[in-house]
Amino acid sequence: MLIGKVVGSVVATRKDEKLEGRKLLVVQVHNHKNEPTEQYVVAADSVQAGPGDMVLYATGSSARQTSSTENRPVDAVVMAIVDSWDLGGANVYEKWNPR
């Protein structure tokens, strides 16, 4: 899984019928040091994430292993909202204390 920040959502009225009702989020990938990268992904949501949330997303066929994406044409899914992380004991990200 990789970590990213939800920076927007996708509105698409014409899409595969299996995607009807799925919330699609635009996620900007952050690296382990919490530096934003130039990589963006569109991911389906499974945890009611919203703009500004730091999230974890899974890609590939794993993304279909949720009740809302099973058997649907989805290859990225947001599967957790990140509260904090640390590297080697040093705090890098804290949800309630954004840096």
Add this chain to the structure above:
Amino acid sequence: MYLARVTGRVVATHKYEGLGGVPLQWIQPLDEHGKAMGGQLVACAVISAGPGDLVHFVDGREAALACPETFVPVDAAIIGFVEQAVANGVRIGREGR
């Protein structure tokens, strides 16, 4: 499956159902020399590993099969603790050894 070093931990209280109680950790994949290979990623830790530990992990859909609940959106899982690995006669040991 790949070798990796555990570098940190991730706290997420709001996770997809079925992932409760499964720790998440940052890992750095390693090459045959024990050097960093590519970027770090987050994996489910189904064995208890901590920062600095040498582990092996599986990626892709198979990673979910290592979790207690197997129908979960997981694409990387730490599945083993490595005491020692040897590649081309060179030992890839635990940190500091």
